[in-house]
Amino acid sequence: MAAPKKTNAARVLDKLGIPYALNTYPVDLDDLSAIHVAESMGVEASCVFKTLVTKGSPHGIALGVIPGDAELSLKKLAAVFGNKNAEMVPLKDVLPLTGYVRGGCSPVGTKKPYPVCIHESALLYDKIYVSAGQRGLQFVIHPEDLARAVDAVFADIVMS
16 A cells, blocks of 8 residues: 655654654544544554634634544633633634645644643654545654644543
């Protein structure tokens, strides 16, 4: 099988000198969930992280990067970035805001640099999986390297 085509997100990591590997998986357009991605790759859903795009008030767009088997706490994410509240952006706005489609949204290489918070459980792993900027392609990356690449913070941002 040919090597996957480099995505913009991969080029960003290359430019920063951040090590990563790429892992491919078969895309199921009927199930773009992180749990399905984990099952397709034969790994635990807790180490496959999904990138969610939110809009907070008053500070605007922020990304939450959480385990595939968890649910984002908008209240906790809002607090991390000093917002009074936050809401998910409509799916139709994800591509114009980030340059990525649902199921292929990466925290790396977005159209604009947005604040990023990675759930603290990522630090329990030597490597996590996160979208490399297209459906069917995941970065395998050390969580602190990912944080360095996107100037992210770690916090508890999932529902208890």
